Amino acid sequence: MRPPLCHVLISLTLLCNALLLYYTWRLQLRPMGRQAPxxxxxxxxxxxxxxxxxxEHGLVELSHSFLxxxxxxxxxxxxxxxxxxxPSLPLSPGLKLLRLHPSPEQPGSASHLESHVHTRFVALVPDGTFLEPPDLLDRMLRELRNAPPSVKIIAAAAGPALHCLHLNVSLREWTVEYGEAGAGSSCGAVSGAAVLLLRSHDLFELPFPLARPLQAAIFIQAALRGWEVQVLADASFxxxxxPATDHGRWKAEQAEREEEAVTMRTLGVRLVRGPGGAERWFGCSKETPRCFGTxxxxxxxxxxxxxWTPPCCLRALRATALHVISVLEASSVRYWLEGGSLLGAARHGDIIPWDYDVDFGIYLEDVALCAELRxxxxxSLVDAGGFVWERAVEGxxxxxxxxxSNRLHVDLWPFYPRDGMMTRDSWTGHPQDVEFPESFLRPMQTLPFAGGVAQAPNRHLKLLQMKFGKRAIEEPEYPNPALLRMRGR
Known part of the structure; x- marks a missing residue:
């Protein structure tokens, strides 16, 4: 007797389920993925x-010297x-010319440094260097092996003696600052051409191991990891x-400036301050858009x-604020620090380090006194300094x-008195945007702000309590805590 079709289908379904359960069980017993050895x-x-x-290089001479x-x-x-x-490089089984830019006909690993390093240590050697004396690499190896765990890099001079530097990197403030290292203190970086020796796995840990300029990029990434640099004493390569020609040096300087700008932006650095206070900027300017969007x-x-706010943006905000102050004062327009800018003046004597604009209040009746506001x-009006004055589209x-090009800005809020209170026709809905007694403006005072001084309400601390709460100065917070609060709060 033939079994009914429905029984056959049920049996097949049960068999499939059993097989599925079996293979699922086997897969759970296996490793999640084959790990590369x-x-x-x-x-x-x-x-x-x-x-x-x-x-223009000395690769041939360098290769011959080391080999x-x-x-x-x-x-x-x-x-x-x-x-x-x-170049006519010497024939050697250990010599390779590696192109980092990928090529479509080669495997992806061909341009990866890790695929070509099979030793526990690497030495980063600048062009023009010779292995003289020949035991220097061995001395550097011994130095690294005997160094404290915090020392990850041994630096040996390639030419003139090295100078040990202290290095502070603040990604929160987009800033790298070099200083003189005190006697007996560890180095965060060195100035001068150097051969750098470190363990291969440490080099590969860096996200940008071969970014140029090489020494600066290595030291910045090392500082973020707490690595120290130790200088090999009484020895140099x-x-x-x-390059040796004037034209070659000029081309090299141009190329290094471009490379440094790309690398610093990649590393999240907008300002580099040297040991003597000299500054190099890598962020926005008058000719470029600002560093952040809407x-x-x-x-x-x-x-x-x-x-926090990129330092180039703070610099632009300060310049704009001081320019606006000079125009308003020259036009006899009564103005004062408003909102977060007043809070910044009270707390920092400056713009709040994470703020993105500057706010001034002005008397509505004084607008006609200022040609730029008229x-x-x-x-819109572009003044002689390239600053753009316009009526805001938001209110x-x-x-x-x-x-x-760069839309970092100062907002000017027209107020007028009504029944002894200062009010305005356009409000943003921010909690600190409230009417306040005109008595706070009669008379006004001055407060340090943005590298200069600005007009501000009298009894400004009391006014800030009205706008932001009683502990606004002692307990800093981001502009919208409902979206994002300061860490640790």
Whole structure:
């Protein structure tokens, strides 16, 4: 007797379910994924030459020097693009020319540094260096092996003696600051051309191990990890500075400036301050857009990323604020620090370090006294300093931009007295936007602000309590705590 079709289907379903359960059980017993075997590294050193110029270099002489002293030495010449014309490098099984820029006909690993290093240590060697005396790499190895755990880099001079520097990196403030290292203190960086020795796995831990300028990029990333640098005492490699021609040096300087700008922006650095106080800026300017986009919910994007206002933006805000103050005062327009700017003056004597604009209140009846404000009523006006005055599209107030390209701005809020209270026709809905007695403005006082002084309400601490709460100065907070609060609060 043939079984009914429904019985056959039920049996097949049960069998499929049993097989599915069996294979699921087997998969759970297996590892989640096959791990790539950890490569076994030899105890030697791989020399990496990264800092050279493809248009004028000493790669041939460098290679001969290192391979003559140590014929089996692994030596990697690493470049974004191949040198042109191709150098006549010595024949050696350990010598490789590695192009970092991927090529479509090669496997992805071909441009990865890790695929070409098979030793426990690496030495980053600048162009023009010679392995003289020949035992220097061995001395550096012994120094690193005997160093405290915090020391991850051994630096040996390549040419003139090195100078030990203290290095402070604040990604929150987008700033790198070098200082003189005290006697007996550890180095965070060194000035001068150097050969750097470190463990291969430490180099590979860095997200940008071969960014240029190489030494600066290595030291900044090392400082963020708490690594220390130890200088090899009483020893230096022989070195011929390259490029050697005036035109080559000029081209190299231009290229290094461009590389440094790209690398600093990649690392989240907008300001580098040298030991003597000299500053190099890598952020926005009058000719570029600002460093952040449209602000949503009073919370700029950089706050979500753990940063405060980029220093170039603070610099632009200060310049705009001081310019606006000078124009208003020259026009006899009564103005005062408003909102968060008044809070910044009271707490910091400056713009709040995480703020993104500046606010001033002005008397509505004084608008007609200022040519720039009159010009802004009908559209926009660009003054002799390149600052842009316009009526804001968001409400009945004025806005002064740093430039036509860079829209960092100062807001001017027109107030007028009504029944002894200062009020205005345009409100933003922020909790601190409230009417207040005109007596706070009769008379006004001055407070330090943005590198100068600005008019401010009298009894400003009491006014700030009205606007922000009793402990606004003692307990800093981000503009919209409902979206994002300061860490630790």
């Amino acid at each position: 950890t490569p076994v590294l030899s105890p030697g050193v791989t020399v990496i030459v990264r800092e050279f110029r493809t248009f 003559r002293a140590r014929p089996t030495l692994p030596l990697l010449i690493v470049s974004d693009t191949l040198p042109y014309p191709p 022989s070195r011929t500075p390259l 602000v949503v919910g009073e919370t700029p994007e950089y706050l979500y990323e753990g940063h 010009g802004a009523q009908g559209g 009945d107030f004025f806005r002064v931009h740093y430039s036509q």
